[in-house]
Amino acid sequence: MPKKEEKLINKDGIRSDGRKSNELRPTKIIVGNLPNADGSAYIEQGKNKILAGVYGPHEVHPKHLALPDRSLLRCRYHMAPFSVDERKSPAPSRREHELSKIIRQALEPAIFLKYYPRTSIDLFIEVLQAHGGTRCAGITVASLALADAGIPMRDLTVACAAGKIDGQLVLDLNDIEDKKGEADVPLAYMPNLNAVTLLQMDGQLTLGEFEDAVRLSLEGCKKLYNIQKEALRAKYVSKMEDEE
Amino acid sequence: MPIFYEKRQLVTPGDLIAEGKYIAGENTFKDNEKLYATRVGLVEYKERQVSVVALKAFYIPKVGDTIIGKVAEITIGGWILDIKAPYPAVLRASDVIERSYRPQKDELSSIFDIGDLIIAKIVSYDRTRDPLLTVREPGLGKITHGQIIEVTPTKIPRIIGRKGSMISTIKRETGCQILLGLNGIVLISGKNLENEQLAVMAIRKVEDESHTSGLTDRITELLQKEKEGKIRNA
Numbered sequence: 001m002p003k004k005e006e007k008l009i010n011k012d013g014i015r016s017d018g019r020k021s022n023e024l025r026p027t028k029i030i031v032g033n034l035p036n037a038d039g040s041a042y043i044e045q046g047k048n049k050i051l052a053g054v055y056g057p058h059e060v061h062p063k064h065l066a067l068p069d070r071s072l073l074r075c076r077y078h079m080a081p082f083s084v085d086e087r088k089s090p091a092p093s094r095r096e097h098e099l100s101k102i103i104r105q106a107l108e109p110a111i112f113l114k115y116y117p118r119t120s121i122d123l124f125i126e127v128l129q130a131h132g133g134t135r136c137a138g139i140t141v142a143s144l145a146l147a148d149a150g151i152p153m154r155d156l157t158v159a160c161a162a163g164k165i166d167g168q169l170v171l172d173l174n175d176i177e178d179k180k181g182e183a184d185v186p187l188a189y190m191p192n193l194n195a196v197t198l199l200q201m202d203g204q205l206t207l208g209e210f211e212d213a214v215r216l217s218l219e220g221c222k223k224l225y226n227i228q229k230e231a232l233r234a235k236y237v238s239k240m241e242d243e244e
Numbered sequence: 245m246p247i248f249y250e251k252r253q254l255v256t257p258g259d260l261i262a263e264g265k266y267i268a269g270e271n272t273f274k275d276n277e278k279l280y281a282t283r284v285g286l287v288e289y290k291e292r293q294v295s296v297v298a299l300k301a302f303y304i305p306k307v308g309d310t311i312i313g314k315v316a317e318i319t320i321g322g323w324i325l326d327i328k329a330p331y332p333a334v335l336r337a338s339d340v341i342e343r344s345y346r347p348q349k350d351e352l353s354s355i356f357d358i359g360d361l362i363i364a365k366i367v368s369y370d371r372t373r374d375p376l377l378t379v380r381e382p383g384l385g386k387i388t389h390g391q392i393i394e395v396t397p398t399k400i401p402r403i404i405g406r407k408g409s410m411i412s413t414i415k416r417e418t419g420c421q422i423l424l425g426l427n428g429i430v431l432i433s434g435k436n437l438e439n440e441q442l443a444v445m446a447i448r449k450v451e452d453e454s455h456t457s458g459l460t461d462r463i464t465e466l467l468q469k470e471k472e473g474k475i476r477n478a
Contacts, residue, residue: 038302039300056330057302057330058330059330059331059332068372110257112273112282116330117371117372118331119330119331147256147257147283147284148284148300149300150283150284150298150300150301150302151283152257152271152282152283153257153258153282153283154257154258154273154280154282155257155258155280156256156257156258190258191258192258192259192260192280193258193275229256232256232284233254233256236254236284236299237254
């Protein structure tokens, strides 16, 4: 007897974790939580828990990697062994290598790398608990860590995914939706400059659905941007209010 | 020419500050007549120029700056200093030794050893070369006594105050010698530990409350109160 598939969206259009189709997961962001790093940030998005730390700009080691005309951005996306249901080997996997690269490419356009030739900016993204959409949350939190380090940027970068589950387009997929759903479209965006720095797709969508998914992710990015910006301001605003 | 942020308002990277014929000052950039912030900081207007006073930044070397560095490495021709900037600084042996420098005979570690703190001045620096230092001026050289504290380099002008009002207040009230390295390292040396700690406390307070007004008066008040308290306790 075939097992009855559990629905990802119920009759009322509510998803498995109680969200509506265009709703983000509850998000909490803290900026500057690691005093040892030059800049840092922490994000909790649903069950995702991700830390980001930045060092630099500083001298490049090994020296031969230094670029004569700009700073070298190095990025490491890493998942803790305890971040998923079954222990993940701490060695960087093929997937982590790829994500490190795409996160770097999503953040590079925002940074004024030309200001600091012959230096490197080292970015570390540590996923403590993964529950779908960690690349997007990683980009969002890394951008804040860079801003916290005092690295000049054109804009904050914010990322969010949209996807298709049970034949319907939804925003900000979680782990279950990502695995059982039909498609996933992660997108990174610089809101003030209106520029997309990352666009991927996994699964199958029609051309029209794809365009709608992009529009939906952009909408999500804009909502998330407000949370992101507020978190960055909160670090300083709270300080100012204390004194008044 | 609209302005979207008032003077001394907080901005984050990417915030549109103003539109129109403004000049992009520090920590801002211009794109199609639109001026955006590039760092977290407070907006400042000076005639047509719009700039952002960064709340957190790192030190960028500038020729003529007096800085405090730590010896990180000894090479054949001199020392490499960590000056809390993206680039390490070079101090040549020939700059320090009066007569001509002989690498076979002169032991550089007996002059400045690793970990020594040195007050120096930047003589040359550009994008292609690391900053070059000198200690051949009065007041420069190895630090022998006092306390070192680190502050954000962008706060140094605030610690100096308008025409040096803040720093002279702290010096007068605590009786300490204070040397501000423009790279954010501050040397404090006083007659005794209490005075030094008082000065450290005052500087920390200035750093924390740098964006508020009337700070010099409050610092004066604070230091006088602290001093009175000490006398009463003694």
